[in-house]
Amino acid sequence: MEFFLPIAHMDVNIVLISLYGALVGFLSGLVGVGGGFLITPLLIFSGIPPIVAVSSGAAQMTGTASGASYLHWRHGNIDFKMGLTLLIGSWLGGGFGVYLAKLLLRAGQFGNVVVFLYVILLGIIGVSMLIESVRAVARAGKPGAGTAAAPAKPKSLLRDWMQRLPWQTSYPASGVRMSVVGPLLLGAAVGILTSLMGVGGGFIMVPVMIYVLKMPTKIVVGTSLFQLLFTTAAVSIMQAGINHSVDPFLALILILGSVLGTKLGARLGARLPAEKLRLILALVVVAVAVKMVVTLLIPPGDIYAMTIEVR
Amino acid sequence: MRWLLCLLFVSGWMLQTPSLAEEPLVVAPATSDVRITTDFAGTTIQAVGAMSKSGELIIKLVGPKQQATLSRETKVGPFWVEGERVKMEEAPSLLFLYATSPIASILSPEDQQKYGLILEGVWVRVEPQLKAHAASDWRKAFFRLKEKQGYYHEDDRAIRVFGNRLFIADMRLPGDLQVGTYTVETLLVKSGKVVGHTVGSFKVRLSGIERWVWNEAHDRSWLFGSLFTLLCMLVGLALNAFPLRRTH
Structure with missing residues (x-):
């Protein structure tokens, strides 16, 4: 069933795009990740121009994050002071990233940069998740696994460095005190990634907030979602305003697919053991990274490719 | 059945209009408008016409000009990445040549050139800073990709002629069309000379919510x-x- 996308200016199979949304939503519901890092490569594999894939992916995440953020807000799980500090950073980073995307587009290097960023990030994340989840599955199979002590955490040099930074302030909702510079830098890094890769950055934000900023896990998830919602919203607006690259039909199809997938994933996720869920996600992430590497290594059928400027 | 009605319409039209009956070639307007909507997946345009004397027919369908960027993958270490990019301007977005026989056997090379009936002879402006031999490589790649994607092609079996007088051509337009004005040129060729020439046009536009x-x-x-x-x-x-x- 073909469907014409006015901004991408191409026909896509509506069933396939909905399935992509549903697959990413399913994984999101299954293991609690945003899934932005999967949707962009899948769209690029379908022939959608990288800039439209990245921008529409940001708009799609705004849609999927709004419902979840609302629920966390109702349960009081958002540290607004921390969220706003992160947001200022991510808006600045996001603005810089959109401008960078424009420069890369002009130089014809946007596609290369996106693919390499994905290979590096998905490779690192996928392999580390795979190692960790294989170990967890092995541990779960041994007797007395449930009572095994957690491995000692190494002393964080980053945290020590952050305690020496200026403009220390307290974040009462999270029960921590730190410099505003740390969350600002973290937000800026995530904002740049959102602009260049169409990802929410939860896979960086959440571990840093838990292990470096020492925030309570419950508050971390809500605050990360709050930051994600307004970062992706700002990036979506900027991509539409500067690069005219948000395809509304594509984003809406993805939102509908992902909401359905999330609900199915959440139901199944409640029945499966956590370590096996993480293993599934790790395998998916590694598979996408491998596919991207293979694309880079195999000689193309035709070394020439054509892009049409739509006017 | 639709084409039969079209033929009857063209025949009636010619007979009722004395001046038209004297024309060597008459082509009924295929359509004035193609609208691209959400479910648009291409369409077929029919050119229906009549000729006063038997001969060979050529129909040229030309899309609006567009700007394309060609990129060439290069190997950097073990990786194939997007390398040099070149802008190709002024080329028609679509070029279909239909004929009753292979065009090369109907018209001389000079006339083919004159009427723009050689697919790879279409004018394309390549970035001026490129050297001639480099520009030629990019131009060849451009035509090869256009033909591969189905935007440039030649077909010597698409025109059906009835009783050496009436003809109909089915022109299949792809789903991804450039918006703008498309021209349809029809040529009647007798003994290697063009004896009739008509030009028509239709518009392709985005419609509705798109x-x-x-x-x-x-x-x-x-x-x-x-x-x-x-x-x-x-x-x-x-x-x-x-x-x-x-x-x-």
Whole structure:
């Protein structure tokens, strides 16, 4: 069933795009990740121009994050002071990233940069998740696994460095005190990634907030979602305003697919053991990274490719 | 059955109009408008006409000019990455040549050149700083890709002739069409000479919501981006949060 996308200016199979949304939503519901890092490569594999894939992916995440953020807000799980500090950073980073995307587009290097960023990030994340989840599955199979002590955490040099930074302030909702510079830098890094890769950055934000900023896990998830919602919203607006690259039909199809997938994933996720869920996600992430590497290594059928400027 | 009605219409039209009956070639307007909507997956345009004397026919369908960027993958270490890029301007977005026999056997090379009937002879402006031999490589790649994607092609079996007088050509347009004006040139060739020549045109335009989205996304991009992002938030809220709220 073909469907014409006015901004991408191409026909896509509506069933396939909905399935992509549903697959990413399913994984999101299954293991609690945003899934932005999967949707962009899948769209690029379908022939959608990288800039439209990245921008529409940001708009799609705004849609999927709004419902979840609302629920966390109702349960009081958002540290607004921390969220706003992160947001200022991510808006600045996001603005810089959109401008960078424009420069890369002009130089014809946007596609290369996106693919390499994905290979590096998905490779690192996928392999580390795979190692960790294989170990967890092995541990779960041994007797007395449930009572095994957690491995000692190494002393964080980053945290020590952050305690020496200026403009220390307290974040009462999270029960921590730190410099505003740390969350600002973290937000800026995530904002740049959102602009260049169409990802929410939860896979960086959440571990840093838990292990470096020492925030309570419950508050971390809500605050990360709050930051994600307004970062992706700002990036979506900027991509539409500067690069005219948000395809509304594509984003809406993805939102509908992902909401359905999330609900199915959440139901199944409640029945499966956590370590096996993480293993599934790790395998998916590694598979996408491998596919991207293979694309880079195999000689193309035709070394020439054509892009049409739509006017 | 539709083509039969078209033929009857053309025949009647010629007979009723004395001046037209004397014309060597008459082509009925195929269409004035092709509208691209959400479910547009290509369409078939019919050119229906009549000729006063038997001969060979050539129909040339030319799309609006477009700017294309060609990129060439290069190997950097073990990786194949996008390398040099070149802009190709002024080339028609689509070029279909239909004929009753192979064009090379109907017309001399000079006449083929004169009437733009050689696919790879179409004028394409390549970035001027490129050296001649490099520009030639890029030009060849451009035509090869256009033919591979189905935007440039030649077909000597697409025109059906009835009783050496009436003819009909089915021109299949692809789904991804450049918007703008398309021209249809019809030539009647007798003994290697062009004895009849007509030019018609039709427009391809975005229609309905696609047109509105395209215009808003480009003319009022910031407002469009802000409102659409807000819509995404509301849709996400409506689909995610409210049904859950009812169940808890």
